[in-house]
Each structure stands twice: as C-alpha cells, then as structure tokens.
Amino acid sequence: MSERKNKMIELGNCYIALTEEPGILEEISEVISWAKIGQHQNPCILFNVGCYLDKIKDFYDELITNVLLN
Secondary structure (H helix, E strand, O other), X not given: OHHHHHHHHHHOOOEEEOOOOXXXXXXXXXXXXXXXXXXXXXXXXXXXXXXXXXXXXXXXXXXXXXXXXX
C-alpha cells in the first residue's frame, strides 16, 4: 500500500477523493499531510458524492481556520 501511495504522489498533479470507501480517507489525509510539510504543492480535492464526506470537510475547514491560520 505504501509503495502504491508513494507512486501516486510522485506521478500525480492533483489528488481527488472520489469514492465512498473508508480507505480513501486514509489516502487523501496522507497527501494533504504531505502537502502541509512541503512534499508537493498539488491540489487535494474531496469530491463529496452524496454528502458522504461532509464531516471530514467540516473537520478540515475547522482545522485550517482555527489551527493552521493561527
């Protein structure tokens, strides 16, 4: 799994969470974390099909607003 993610990050220009599976949360969280520490500057997108990712989106909005911007 880690080899696949490393290759995905190496080759990707943008990272999009499309599915409604729990594993995608781990993957998109990793690429968001790697962006934060400067490993890439590519967009990370949560494509919120059926409002499945509303709570995750709210969490990241809260994190950015109250933790990272302060």
